[in-house]
Amino acid sequence: MATPNRMSNFFFLVALLMGFANACISSAELRSELIFPLQNKHVHSSSIVELPNGDLLACWFHGSGERTANDVLIQGSRLRKGNRQWSPIFEMADTPNLPDCNPTLFLDARQRLWLFWVVPIAGRWETSVLKYRRADESLAEGPPKWSWQESIHLVPGETFADSIEAGFAKLKPNEDLWAEYAFPYSRMIVEAAHDPLKRQIGWTTRTHPQTLPSGRILLPLYSDGFNVSLVAISDDEGKTWRASKPMVGLGPIQPSIVRKKDGTLLAYLRDSGGPPARAMQSTSSDEGETWSVALDSAIFNPGSSLEAIVLQDGRWVMAYNDTENGRHRLALSCSDDEGQTWKWKRMLEVGSAGKTGFDYPSIIQARDGMIHLTYSYTQPTGRAIKHVSFEADWVVAESH
Numbered sequence: 001m002a003t004p005n006r007m008s009n010f011f012f013l014v015a016l017l018m019g020f021a022n023a024c025i026s027s028a029e030l031r032s033e034l035i036f037p038l039q040n041k042h043v044h045s046s047s048i049v050e051l052p053n054g055d056l057l058a059c060w061f062h063g064s065g066e067r068t069a070n071d072v073l074i075q076g077s078r079l080r081k082g083n084r085q086w087s088p089i090f091e092m093a094d095t096p097n098l099p100d101c102n103p104t105l106f107l108d109a110r111q112r113l114w115l116f117w118v119v120p121i122a123g124r125w126e127t128s129v130l131k132y133r134r135a136d137e138s139l140a141e142g143p144p145k146w147s148w149q150e151s152i153h154l155v156p157g158e159t160f161a162d163s164i165e166a167g168f169a170k171l172k173p174n175e176d177l178w179a180e181y182a183f184p185y186s187r188m189i190v191e192a193a194h195d196p197l198k199r200q201i202g203w204t205t206r207t208h209p210q211t212l213p214s215g216r217i218l219l220p221l222y223s224d225g226f227n228v229s230l231v232a233i234s235d236d237e238g239k240t241w242r243a244s245k246p247m248v249g250l251g252p253i254q255p256s257i258v259r260k261k262d263g264t265l266l267a268y269l270r271d272s273g274g275p276p277a278r279a280m281q282s283t284s285s286d287e288g289e290t291w292s293v294a295l296d297s298a299i300f301n302p303g304s305s306l307e308a309i310v311l312q313d314g315r316w317v318m319a320y321n322d323t324e325n326g327r328h329r330l331a332l333s334c335s336d337d338e339g340q341t342w343k344w345k346r347m348l349e350v351g352s353a354g355k356t357g358f359d360y361p362s363i364i365q366a367r368d369g370m371i372h373l374t375y376s377y378t379q380p381t382g383r384a385i386k387h388v389s390f391e392a393d394w395v396v397a398e399s400h
Helices: 004-027 158-171 185-193 196-200
Strands: 031-034 042-050 056-063 073-079 090-093 101-107 113-121 124-137 145-152 217-223 228-234 252-259 265-271 278-284 295-300 307-310 316-320 329-335 344-350 357-365 371-379 382-390
Touching: 042 371, 042 382, 056 101, 056 113, 056 371, 056 382, 090 113, 090 124, 158 185, 185 196, 217 252, 217 265, 252 278, 252 307, 265 295, 295 316, 307 357, 316 357, 316 371, 329 357
Parallel strands: 042 101, 042 357, 228 252
Antiparallel strands: 031 382, 042 056, 056 073, 073 090, 101 113, 113 124, 124 145, 217 228, 252 265, 265 278, 278 295, 307 316, 316 329, 329 344, 357 371, 371 382
């Protein structure tokens, strides 16, 4: 039996360790900086990646507008490991006389850097061409040394239209109003899905690709023309790509994919449909080949991009606008039960509706455990891309 003195020492040690743990949580801090000063051009849709040497690379599109402004191009900047100041801005991609939009960065299993983005044709998202660049060497100053560039041409077959029709049959959307000159929404989408040209163009990037344990790469995509999403699948390290079956719903776009411990894939999607304004969810149990009908979750979404990641310790973190209307609040939530509940939430930005904006987050966890986030930062005096970094416990500490 332990003596009273030993018991006292034991409880003292436990209290000391608990105090140390609480101190670690309370000391977790957020670091933030603008990648470049506020300016008057439109800068949006950033993406961030950790390079093989621990440096960070971020990119975004910059120009006079979005899809209708031909001066829009992809820019980038580096943050050397251990530094606090980002490098001078450099060009990542520019298609002459056409806009370049929605870039996303990806480091594959061979440590090659990929840049995916879209080029809208005739100023329309639904006619965008999906492009990529690959760099085998990405560590030198300035832009990566691109070794390959190509377009990805997906060819969803007639089964795409069948999946769209089957999805709407499950959803049974309320379409009581109907006229010969105004077909129901679902009927118009199904008819468009039978058009080979419409279903082969307009697939647009937004969130990070995923590499599955099997080596399969999933590139999340969405279509503003169809208001649905899918993934481009590669089983040969990006040499060829094919389309999954679609994620059908009432406006599910810009999917962010996380993988559960049992192998199930869960996509969180922006709500581009009607009320309620909620993030939508779709699941896949066959490594992204097919997806369930996208349904509303309990997570607020004002029609804005979000992204979720799985941390090294198994917890999930999501960055999103936690409102039903407006992008003036940016939140981080943490789940320890694979998204069944989000027990912790902490505000990253709180601004004024109609005056400020904090949106389109891109989030990663670096090999050292730090979480890095970039997002569009809008103030009445200008726009920029903001970078923040923090430990996972920063979300938990003082959350509500």
